[in-house]
Amino acid sequence: MKTLLIYPHFPDTFWGFKHALRLIRKRAGSPPLGLLTVAAMLPDTWQLRLVDLNISELGKDDLEWANCAMVSAMVVQRDSARQVIARCKQSGLTVVAGGPLFSSEHGEFPEVDHFVLNEAELTLRPFLEDFARGEARRIYSSCEHADLSKTPIPRWDLLQSRHYASRNIQYSRGCPHDCDFCSVTQLFGHRPRTKSAEQVVAELDSLYELGWRGTVSFVDDNLIGNRKKLRTELLPALIEWRRGKWGMTFSTQVTVNLADDKELMDLMVRAGFDTVFVGIESVDEASLSECGKKQNAHRDLLEDVRRIQRAGMQVQGGFIVGFDHDAPTVFQRLTAFIQQSGIATAMVGMLQAPAGTRLYERLCREGRIRGEMSGDNVDGTTNIVPAMGIESLERGYRDMMTELYLPRNYYARLRTFLRQYRPRPVRSRLRGWHIAAFFRSIYYLSIVGHERFRYPGLLLWTICRNPRAFPAAITLAISGYHLRLCLRPQ
Numbered sequence: 001m002k003t004l005l006i007y008p009h010f011p012d013t014f015w016g017f018k019h020a021l022r023l024i025r026k027r028a029g030s031p032p033l034g035l036l037t038v039a040a041m042l043p044d045t046w047q048l049r050l051v052d053l054n055i056s057e058l059g060k061d062d063l064e065w066a067n068c069a070m071v072s073a074m075v076v077q078r079d080s081a082r083q084v085i086a087r088c089k090q091s092g093l094t095v096v097a098g099g100p101l102f103s104s105e106h107g108e109f110p111e112v113d114h115f116v117l118n119e120a121e122l123t124l125r126p127f128l129e130d131f132a133r134g135e136a137r138r139i140y141s142s143c144e145h146a147d148l149s150k151t152p153i154p155r156w157d158l159l160q161s162r163h164y165a166s167r168n169i170q171y172s173r174g175c176p177h178d179c180d181f182c183s184v185t186q187l188f189g190h191r192p193r194t195k196s197a198e199q200v201v202a203e204l205d206s207l208y209e210l211g212w213r214g215t216v217s218f219v220d221d222n223l224i225g226n227r228k229k230l231r232t233e234l235l236p237a238l239i240e241w242r243r244g245k246w247g248m249t250f251s252t253q254v255t256v257n258l259a260d261d262k263e264l265m266d267l268m269v270r271a272g273f274d275t276v277f278v279g280i281e282s283v284d285e286a287s288l289s290e291c292g293k294k295q296n297a298h299r300d301l302l303e304d305v306r307r308i309q310r311a312g313m314q315v316q317g318g319f320i321v322g323f324d325h326d327a328p329t330v331f332q333r334l335t336a337f338i339q340q341s342g343i344a345t346a347m348v349g350m351l352q353a354p355a356g357t358r359l360y361e362r363l364c365r366e367g368r369i370r371g372e373m374s375g376d377n378v379d380g381t382t383n384i385v386p387a388m389g390i391e392s393l394e395r396g397y398r399d400m401m402t403e404l405y406l407p408r409n410y411y412a413r414l415r416t417f418l419r420q421y422r423p424r425p426v427r428s429r430l431r432g433w434h435i436a437a438f439f440r441s442i443y444y445l446s447i448v449g450h451e452r453f454r455y456p457g458l459l460l461w462t463i464c465r466n467p468r469a470f471p472a473a474i475t476l477a478i479s480g481y482h483l484r485l486c487l488r489p490q
Contacts, residue, residue: 001046003068007032008080009053014378020482024437027163028054036154050158063091072099075375121146148195166215175222180358184221192225197237213247223252238271251275259304265311279318286325305341309420317343322351324387331396342417349377410480411454
């Protein structure tokens with residue numbers, strides 16, 4: 001089989017960092033980990049070619065070379081996925097699809113020949129066996145959850161490596177919590193399943209041997225879902241692995257109750273974690289109770305964020321407006337919280353209801369589903385009828401996002417964060433592209449952009465007040481530049 005592994009295009013989104021990537025001469029934030037992992041499960045006799053549409057075009061020569069296309073996508077890639085599938089079918093290719101988009105919406109893609117849904121460790125092998133006999137069914141799915149000890153190292157050799165700003169690996173799947181708007185537990189269950197520490201180290205070794213020294217994102221839905229294994233197995237192994245090595249910092253997603261565990265935070269920082277994404281969602285107890293976010297209730301969320309920052313990790317925050325209990329004052333109160341917390345990268349979205357979640361089922365019963373969700377957390381859309389009214393929600397959201405990402409407010413947040421942040425030093429080497437990216441940032445932010453003296457002022461302030469955080473100040477200023485352009489009305 002000559003097989004194309006196709007990753008559809010991402011629109012210009014909050015997390016795409018398209019405008020920031022331009023400054024560091026990269027085309028995409030991270031590689032398509034799912035496709036690379038699936039590639040490692042395919043027969044050795046298959047010839048594979050990865051086409052990431054965020055990096056390169058799907059060319060006529062690709063389509064003429066192949067006789068099969070395997071497509072994986074998330075919901076936000078829906079439109080590009082439709083175009084890709086149509087082109088592949090016009091070229092006479094067999095199309096196989098999997099991933100989050102197709103797990104929830106496979107009925108909307110009649111042109112696809114075969115769906116390999118849920119976790120590939122369970123559903124790919126039966127498909128391959130039937131496909132080899134010419135007897136493949138249209139849908140392969142499973143309600144069970146995979147044993148991650150059988151997950152292979154991704155096929156990094158298929159990448160055009162120089163075009164990506166980071167790398168990613170996965171340690172666990174599943175989350176013990178039960179937020180009603182989240183599709184994670186629907187897809188991966190409540191019991192966190194993990195790879196062994198040896199597997200993770202082997203994946204990091206494979207990246208290090210290929211010369212990677214930059215950021216590695218652990219794409220787990222909740223890294224601290226199984227604290228015992230994390231504390232006693234993975235983190236000690238990562239600390240030992242780092243000895244004598246250059247570069248490689250880690251980021252991941254956690255719940256806010258990490259702030260309760262000083263020992264665990266210290267272990268994470270020693271292991272190399274410098275950034276965590278935390279789903280804070282709301283500062284209102286009633287809204288947290290409404291969505292089942294019990295782990296965030298009855299807490300001093302502001303102090304929780306500050307404890308994590310002081311431990312040496314930047315907090316990126318996820319927030320939602322549009323809960324039934326949200327009053328018209330929610331926008332001002334959430335803006336104030338974000339400013340006071342120093343959360344520079346604040347992903348604020350309108351409440352959306354993914355198909356299959358408890359929220360979706362409840363709103364269906366109430367006749368409050370308006371259609372399919374966009375999959376973009378911050379595009380100012382929602383697929384629900386909000387209790388406060390759609391016009392009030394849209395107006396309040398638009399004004400809040402404008403306020404949050406005004407240069408004066410964004411740079412004030414950066415200083416608030418940098419006053420708290422105590423990063424652990426990482427052995428790294430300054431390279432030519434770092435210097436070039438720094439001077440490009442000066443040009444785009446201070447000359448072409450609207451920051452004027454704010455960016456140079458921030459850098460001078462950081463050198464005087466917290467010099468160890470100087471790289472973080474540059475990175476976050478560049479991120480803010482992207483976010484302002486991304487959120488600008490089209």
